[in-house]
Amino acid sequence: MEAQLREAVRGSRADYTEVRWEEVFRSRVQFQRDQLLALEAGEERGGIVRALVRGAWGIAVFTDPAELPAKVREATELARTASAHVQDPVELSPVDPVEARYEGEMVRDFRGVPLEEKRKVAQGYNRAILSYSPKIVATSVRYTDTWRRVIYANSEGTYVEQGIPDVTMMLAAVARKNGDIQQAFESVGWAAGFEAVQNLEESAAVAAKRAVDLLAAKPLPGGHYTVILDPKLAGVFIHEAFGHICEADFLLRNEPLRRVLRIGNRFGVETLNVVDDGYIPGARGNAPYDDEGVPRRKVYLIQKGVLSGLMHSRATARKMGAEPTGNARAVSWEHEPIVRMRNTFIEPGDATFEEMLAGIEHGVYACAAFGGQTEFEQFTFSAAYGYEIVGGKIGPMVRDVVLTGNVFQTLRNIEMIGRDFQVEGSAGGCGKGAQAPLPVTDGAPHVRIRDVTVGGR
Secondary structure (H helix, E strand, C coil): CHHHHHHHHHCCCCCEEEEEEEEEEEEEEEEECCEEEEEEEEEEEEEEEEEEECCEEEEEEECCHHHHHHHHHHHHHHHHHHHCCCCCCCCCCCCCCCEEEEECCCCCCHHHCCHHHHHHHHHHHHHHHHCCCCCEEEEEEEEEEEEEEEEEEECCCCEEEEEEEEEEEEEEEEEEECCEEEEEEEEEEECCCHHHHCCCHHHHHHHHHHHHHHHHCEECCCEEEEEEECHHHHHHHHHHHHHHHHEHHHHHCCHHHHHHCCCCCECCCCCCCEEEECCCCCCCCCCCECCCCCECCCEEEEECCEECCCECCHHHHHHHCCCCCCCEECCCCCCCCEECCCEEEECCCCECHHHHHCCCCEEEEEEEEEEEEEECCEEEEEEEEEEEEECCEEEEEEECCEEEEEHHHHHHCEEEEECCCEEECCCCCEEECCEEEECCEEEECCEEEEEEEEECC
C-alpha cells in the first residue's frame, strides 16, 4: 500500500494532493435489560483523495486500492472545475514533510479477544446492575472497540502510518418508584486494549446505586448559586461551551465571535489555563499526527486567563496568519478532515476541595454531565446529579440541576480551581459537521464559580 500511495501523489497533476487510506476493525456488544441487542464484529477498508487546484478542493473516495490512480485524476478534475467558480480560494500553511510510523499501545489487544468473551463481560455488568435493587427496571450496557490503521501520503513528501486503538464501555441504569423514573450512568473510554474495560463491577454498582438514590433526591429550586463543578462536568463544560468556539473554522464563519475571540483578550482569572493537547498516553483523542499529516502539539487556548491560541488546520492557519496545530481530524475515511478537538482540559490549580467548600452558605455541587447544548457563547448543561452545599458542607442529593449562562461571563466568574485534576475518557464522542462520534477526551479539576444561573423546579 505504501508504494501505491507514494506513486499516486507523486504522479498527480494537481497543485497539491493527499491520500488517506484506512483499515478498520471494530466490534460491538449491547445489552438492554435482559436482551442482547447487538453482537457483531466487522472490518472495512477505504480511502479518500483530496486534490487542490487554484484554490479549490476536489474530493474522491474509493474502496479498492486499484482505483487510486483513477480517483486522483477524478479529484483533480473536480478541483479544476470548481476552481473556475471559487470565491474564497484555499491556501495551505507550509509544514515540513515528515516520515513516521506509530502504533498505539494495548496490554491486551482486543482484536484477539473472542467476541463471546466480550459478550460475557458486558453481560456480567448488565446482570450486576439489574440485580442491585428491585427498583432497577431497565439497563443499557454497551461495549465497543475500534482499531484504525491510517496511512497518509501527500505530494509534499509526507508519509505517515498510524495504528490507533479505541475501546469503550457504557453502563446505564434506570430506576422507578411510584411512577417516578430516574437514570444514571458510568462510562469509560481509552486509547487502550481490552484491559481498560475489565473489572468494572464497582462502576456498574455505582451507576445502579445512583439511579436508586435519585428517586429519593429532591428537585433543586431554580436560582443563582455559587456552584462547584466536579472534574467530569468541568471537563465537558470547557469542551462544549468553550472548546468548540476556539476551532478556527467555526470562527472564520462567525464574524461577531471572531471580534470577541481575539488573541490577548482576557477571559478568566490568572489561574485559569485551558489546553487542547494532541497526545496524552491512553487518552482517546490521541495520535501523534493529524489527518493532514501535521504533528500534533499542545495548544494553550487560555493561558493565565488570557486567550493565547486557537485550533487550526493548514487552511485555517493560512487564513488567520497562525501555525497549524495538528487539529485536522476526520471521523472516518469517508470524510475530509475538519478542525476538531483532541484532549481538551483545564489545568489544575492549587485549591483543595475543602477550601472550595468553605464560605458557601447555600450552593450547589454539580456532578457529571447528562446532556446539554451550546449556541455560540450561550450554554445549557444538565448535571447528571448534584448535592446542596449548606454551611460549607456537602448536603443532600438533588436532581434536575440545569446550568445556563454565557461562557465568557462564566469563565470570568471562576473563583477557585482545584488541584485534583482528572482526565476523563467516556464512551461518547464529539459531533460536528455531520462527523460523529469522534473520540475525544476531556479533563479538569474541581472548579468553583460564583453567580451561576441554575434552573430547577
